[in-house]
Amino acid sequence: MLRAELESGMIVELVQDCTCGLHQGPHWLHMNEIDRNLNQRLLSNGGRHATYAFAQAEVERLKQLEVEMQRRQIIRVIRSDEAPASRRAEGGGE
Ligand SMILES: [Zn+2]
Numbered sequence: 001m002l003r004a005e006l007e008s009g010m011i012v013e014l015v016q017d018c019t020c021g022l023h024q025g026p027h028w029l030h031m032n033e034i035d036r037n038l039n040q041r042l043l044s045n046g047g048r049h050a051t052y053a054f055a056q057a058e059v060e061r062l063k064q065l066e067v068e069m070q071r072r073q074i075i076r077v078i079r080s081d082e083a084p085a086s087r088r089a090e091g092g093g094e
Helices: 027-043 047-071 085-091
Strands: 002-006 011-013 074-079
Touching: 027 047, 047 074
Parallel strands: none
Antiparallel strands: 002 011, 002 074
Protein backbone atom coordinates (compact mmCIF):
# COMPACT_ATOMS: atom_id res chain seq x y z
CA MET A 1 0.00 0.00 0.00
CA LEU A 2 1.13 3.50 -0.77
CA ARG A 3 0.45 6.36 1.56
CA ALA A 4 1.51 9.97 1.72
CA GLU A 5 2.15 12.46 4.46
CA LEU A 6 0.57 15.82 3.70
CA GLU A 7 1.75 19.27 4.73
CA SER A 8 -1.01 19.22 7.36
CA GLY A 9 0.56 16.14 8.95
CA MET A 10 -2.30 13.97 7.80
CA ILE A 11 -1.51 10.53 6.37
CA VAL A 12 -3.59 9.57 3.35
CA GLU A 13 -3.70 6.53 1.13
CA LEU A 14 -2.49 7.05 -2.43
CA VAL A 15 -5.00 5.21 -4.56
CA GLN A 16 -4.72 4.31 -8.21
CA ASP A 17 -6.25 7.07 -10.32
CA CYS A 18 -6.05 5.47 -13.74
CA THR A 19 -7.20 2.37 -15.53
CA CYS A 20 -3.88 1.09 -16.85
CA GLY A 21 -3.88 -1.61 -14.19
CA LEU A 22 -0.14 -2.15 -14.21
CA HIS A 23 0.76 -0.59 -10.92
CA GLN A 24 -0.34 0.39 -7.44
CA GLY A 25 -0.95 3.98 -6.46
CA PRO A 26 -1.43 7.08 -8.58
CA HIS A 27 -0.29 7.23 -12.18
CA TRP A 28 2.04 10.23 -11.70
CA LEU A 29 4.05 8.30 -9.14
CA HIS A 30 4.23 5.26 -11.39
CA MET A 31 5.49 7.37 -14.28
CA ASN A 32 8.13 8.88 -12.06
CA GLU A 33 9.34 5.41 -11.11
CA ILE A 34 9.55 4.48 -14.76
CA ASP A 35 11.68 7.55 -15.36
CA ARG A 36 13.90 6.62 -12.44
CA ASN A 37 14.47 3.16 -13.93
CA LEU A 38 15.21 4.63 -17.35
CA ASN A 39 17.65 7.06 -15.80
CA GLN A 40 19.42 4.22 -13.99
CA ARG A 41 20.10 2.63 -17.35
CA LEU A 42 22.11 5.66 -18.38
CA LEU A 43 24.67 4.61 -15.78
CA SER A 44 25.19 1.25 -17.41
CA ASN A 45 27.10 2.93 -20.21
CA GLY A 46 29.78 3.68 -17.65
CA GLY A 47 32.20 6.56 -17.49
CA ARG A 48 32.02 10.21 -16.63
CA HIS A 49 29.62 11.12 -19.42
CA ALA A 50 27.17 8.47 -18.30
CA THR A 51 27.28 9.80 -14.76
CA TYR A 52 26.68 13.33 -16.01
CA ALA A 53 23.79 12.26 -18.23
CA PHE A 54 22.29 10.38 -15.28
CA ALA A 55 22.61 13.38 -12.98
CA GLN A 56 20.98 15.69 -15.55
CA ALA A 57 18.11 13.30 -16.11
CA GLU A 58 17.60 12.84 -12.38
CA VAL A 59 17.44 16.60 -11.83
CA GLU A 60 14.60 16.76 -14.35
CA ARG A 61 12.82 13.77 -12.82
CA LEU A 62 13.06 15.15 -9.30
CA LYS A 63 11.83 18.58 -10.41
CA GLN A 64 8.80 16.92 -11.93
CA LEU A 65 8.27 14.83 -8.80
CA GLU A 66 8.41 17.97 -6.67
CA VAL A 67 5.79 19.66 -8.86
CA GLU A 68 3.47 16.65 -8.60
CA MET A 69 3.90 16.42 -4.84
CA GLN A 70 3.46 20.14 -4.21
CA ARG A 71 0.32 20.15 -6.33
CA ARG A 72 -1.13 17.63 -3.87
CA GLN A 73 0.45 19.07 -0.69
CA ILE A 74 2.41 15.85 -0.26
CA ILE A 75 5.64 16.12 1.68
CA ARG A 76 6.52 12.43 1.69
CA VAL A 77 5.48 9.19 0.04
CA ILE A 78 5.32 6.25 2.43
CA ARG A 79 5.81 2.68 1.24
CA SER A 80 3.94 0.00 3.15
CA ASP A 81 7.14 -1.39 4.67
CA GLU A 82 8.15 1.96 6.14
CA ALA A 83 7.40 3.26 9.60
CA PRO A 84 5.46 6.53 9.80
CA ALA A 85 7.81 9.48 9.35
CA SER A 86 6.87 11.54 12.36
CA ARG A 87 8.03 8.80 14.72
CA ARG A 88 11.42 8.57 13.06
CA ALA A 89 11.88 12.33 12.94
CA GLU A 90 11.13 12.70 16.63
CA GLY A 91 13.58 9.96 17.47
CA GLY A 92 16.45 11.83 15.83
CA GLY A 93 20.03 11.82 17.00
CA GLU A 94 20.41 8.13 17.58
ZN1 LIG B 1 -1.60 4.11 -14.46
